[in-house]
Amino acid sequence: MMSSFLFRAMDARAGIFLAIMAAVIVLVPAGNLLMPEGSTFHVPNYAVTLMGKYLTYALLALAVDLVWGYCGILSLGHAAFFALGGYAMGMYLMRQIGTRGVYGDPILPDFMVFLNWGELPWYWYGFDMFWFAALMVLLVPGVLAFVFGWFAFRSRVTGVYLSIITQALTYALLLAFFRNDMGFGGNNGLTDFKDILGFDIQADTTRAGLFAASGLALVVCFLICRAITRSKLGKVLVAVRDAESRTRFLGYRVEHYKLFVWTLSAMMAGIAGALYVPQVGIINPGEFAPANSIEVVIWVAVGGRGTLVGAVLGAVLVNFAKTWFTAALPDIWLFALGGLFVVVTLFLPKGIVGTLSQGWTALRQRKVSEDFEAGSDQPPSQAPQSPASPANVSPKKSASTVPADADPQPAE
């Protein structure tokens, strides 16, 4: 009975999410393109790019939630996959510049011209074709994740060890991409893009299109994640998260399950990166910074780990807070942001969505049990709980009375 409620809750939640996303995807570009400037319904360009960026971050957070929330793999290196996808897209955009670069070289990007590169390095071949770049957006992060995961999961590297080596991975990539000899533009990265698929990258319509594409990608990936987590596969993943050894003893090849979601998640992060780059207009090694990956994890935690919707909400909320704080309180915004993280972990241990749904579930249960008491003498299957509001969730008590698949426990 419990699970059927949850089923409904999930359904309702997903339904609301999809409805909101559909509205956003349609209304924001429409408001930007169709409404005259000055109208109250006009969405300024600034807001479109900003929200487009949030959507790509949300997709990245979704990818992290899939592996962390449902499979217990805490990745402190997901920004690496995001950045790799971004670089693949950036290389395509660089090749599209053609003779419009400052030196007018038809083949070589500007940074190669003034650093006296004779010819295009082999790994830049093919990126003048969109289909190839799009393939690479998926393949590069995917293959890297597959190889990394193949070794790590087979060796049963788990817990903090895994987290730290994912951090080592992104840190190593950061240093590598900083090197100018790598041929990716060093610290400056790739920038000064002109157009994408023949459309001017600065045009309002392109921007609106990219926004819509980001929204669509988010919806599609959300549906994929949801399909996975609600299938039998998803149950096994949760089992891996909660008791890896036990699942292994039951006969499941744990490393295969992990490797599958890990690779899938990396590819999603790659897509997010590829959509991010044309909207912000630059990709540089700073995206590999370990701090970025930690921030992604924080978005998920703020929104609610293991809830998918929560990851999206967390990413949007935290970034919105950051945008707002950096303009409103430029000198002291780190206090506000740092304080926010502390407060959320202390008082909303399940994140915003997790806490809300916990409260909601409890409320429903009480209502049901009241119904039972009123209607029949059969006792409810589970004892009524007091609604757990944020204030009285004592962080010391783990809320273990809530079914495990609704509210994840830390894997370690």
Added chain:
Amino acid sequence: MSLMRSFLLLFSLAASLLAAPALAQSDPETLRPLINELANGKYSETEKQIGALVATGDPQVAPALEALSDGDLYVRKADGEVFIIKKAGKAYALIDPLTLETAGEAAKREMDKIKVNNKLRRVIRSALGSLTLMAPDPTVRMAAAEAVFKAKDPDSIEALDAAIAAEADDGVRKKMEEARAAAVLNSDMDEAAKLQAVSTLGTMGNRDALSLLIAVQSSSEGALRDAATSEITKIEKSIAAWDAAQNIWYGLSLGSVLLLAAIGLAITFGVMGVINMAHGEMVMIGAYVTFVVQEFIRSSAPGLFEYSLFIALPLAFLTSGLVGVAIERGVIRWLYGRPLETLLATWGISLVLQQAVRSIFGPTNREVGNPDWMSGAFEIGQMTITYNRMWIIVFAMLVFAGLMLVLKKTPFGLYTRAVTQNRRMAASMGIRTPWIDAFTFGLGSGIAGIAGVALSQIDNVSPNLGQGYIIDSFMVVVFGGVGNLWGTLVGAMTLGVVNKFLEPYAGAVLGKIFVLVFIILFIQKRPRGLFALKGRAVEA
């Protein structure tokens, strides 16, 4: 500080010169016009004037030249008289450059500094060298010999011969002979003398000798060239061996820096399981405590500067430790059993601490000085060992030993280990686990604080200080094996040495990348680090 030092040196030099047997002592007043000429014109003319002064061969001009090199020689605008000055509050105390008697005071505006650049300093150094070869103080003679060695001036051979004949100190004589050899090779003396010089340099056997010999090799022929070549091969061989030793030393030094940064984390993360992202900020707090202590000493007790680090150590330990206890009591104790949540909360705390320091001390670097015993270097064979690196290695080892002692030999250590291994059992035995948690976290943070005192000696003291070490620290702890201090020690040293051996071949950036890849691969082989814990605690 160093101004004081140079003054002391100057006066001892002057005193020794006046006491020295007069070479060409003459009336100061005949020299004065020459000295006053120093104030005229550009660097090239000043250089000529220095030459003229040296040509007198009179040691009385040395103090003026020394002061010129230190930037303490000024000219009085009113009458063009040149004086050595000493800062005395808002005014300058004037000292006569020849008699070295005080000559009143002058306001800053009345005086103009005689400008000096590197080239002039070099000229002065070699000039002073040949003037002071016969000084009674052996350290002055040693410095003179070194200056002459660097100058390689054939004209100084005569003075050197005289000085070598009169020299009583073996070390100084050896240096003078080397200086003579260098000068001989630069002169047009006959081949026998030059061959003799080559062999002198060969026994000297260091890089300076090598560079001179290479010059000989490329400019000569026949026997001289062969002799130079054979000496060069000899020296290169010995230098290669020393280089390896030097590299190990660099590695150990880097390793001890890593150890210092990581060892506090090994306690909070390794022993307590708290993923403490604010660890770097604890190091930063320690460094800022050092800064505050030094500021206080500078303003109220300048004499204590040499001891500033010893004063800073306990204060840094206490400050960081207290901040650590506050964090534990305020935030972390609510999060035990949820290590990943500690990551998020401490990340937030680290942002707040960074910004707090930025608001209080400003965003720019603050100056933390090195006491004299932390400055400079000495040589063992062909190896240069800097004092600050050496003391940091020693310090890291002491901290490690001290920490082991605390954990293994004190009741507090016993309780800590008990709580780490089995919290419930420990609680049942009457250990107040919350207090142990707080103190252990405080201990880890305090250790990070004293690491900050050491790191302030080699790195920036800025709000970003901690950020630079946090990732490396985690790598060290995980590589060594969580929960094992010996692992941290071995891990830090291994990574340091590996890094330093890769650096000459791969460059600093690639070297670091290789080390990271090495860690990733190593963890595949040993998923729980170098020294894995065994038993039940592992799965907890």
Added chain:
Amino acid sequence: MKSAFTKLALAGLMASTMIGGASAQEDTIKVGILHSLSGTMAISETTLKDAMLMLIEEQNKKGGLLGKKLEAVVVDPASDWPLFAEKARELIEVNGVDAVFGCWTSVSRKSVLPVFEELNSLLFYPVQYEGEESQRNVFYTGAAPNQQAIPAVDYLMNEEGVERWVLAGTDYVYPRTTNKILEAYLKSKGVAEEDIMINYTPFGHSDWQTIVSDIKTFGSAGKKTAVVSTINGDANVPFYKELGNAGIKAEDIPVVAFSVGEEELAGLDTAPLVGHLAAWNYFQSADTDANAEFIEAWHAYIGDDKRVTNDPMEAHFIGFNMWVEAVKKAGSTDPDAVIDAIVGVSVPNLTGGYSAMMPNHHITKPVLIGEIQEDGQFETVWETSGLVVGDAWSDYLDGSKDLISDWRAPLSCGNFNTATGKCGGSGS
């Protein structure tokens, strides 16, 4: 009906607009300040934010501009390069600023360039940089390589007789380009390949033992050796500390740095470093009335008379005054009018001369070589006899030697190729 999402974002925009200072209505001219106040670059950039606030305050005391008060809008791009682009857009679109003073690193400038181009606004960039760029909406008030690097090398060659060179830098575009230019320049002066050693290190490099010992080895080959350092920011302090401790004296192996100014030295005991060099267009020790006035105003504004001034601050001082003059000349803050008016505007600099805006949007500057003193200041040991015009496109690089830049009509081109006679680089 709009979604909650959009409303949320719009609410945020309105909020930021309000706090940005829309309350002051339309009778102010807004000036954007885009410098990192947190993250790795805060260490350098925060000072520039304060300097700008001081300049704006002083201008307001003089009665503002065009009869209106100036109003500063400060945002924090947090050393995050994509965030620079976002904040630039916010300043221009949401806050409606008329000019932006900001950026430090090359990558932050590259990140905001398309935004300024698209929204047609003005950026004044105050830091020495690698050149190879000239954009209509950007004014480069820092030094181009020919205003810093080449004179410094000339000085070492002529005055110190240096024959062997170590080019040590942080691995990013400014050192890479500068070293490329210097390498070509040195070779054109007859320096052999084996007498040049090039070394790159990562950002924030803190363990300099190996490199310092390499420099020592390289310098003991019998020829006079110097180090040309383009080491950036934080890495300098540990570098100089190691250098001092290893006993490398300026008389033996001088180090000339292009990124070390008074501010960087403030974190160091400079006694062991006396004689090492830096090349800039301004030193705090410059002995002029304008400079004394500026330093006094700065100390009064910041409330701490130990704070130093440095070259990028002077660049902002010049850039801000140029903008003020150009606005007066144009009679409006309209970007197009200002871009037309500013070329040829000449304002006093702090070293006793005048700096003028050139048609390539770079300015004329004197070049000073200074030696580090015990008090953390520099003493000028050499300076160019006249002013040097900033060269956007280096003559020593293959890709750019034929390019010139002139934003005046009729050419109006940032990368005109004199060989092909076309605007738009060297290609077809």
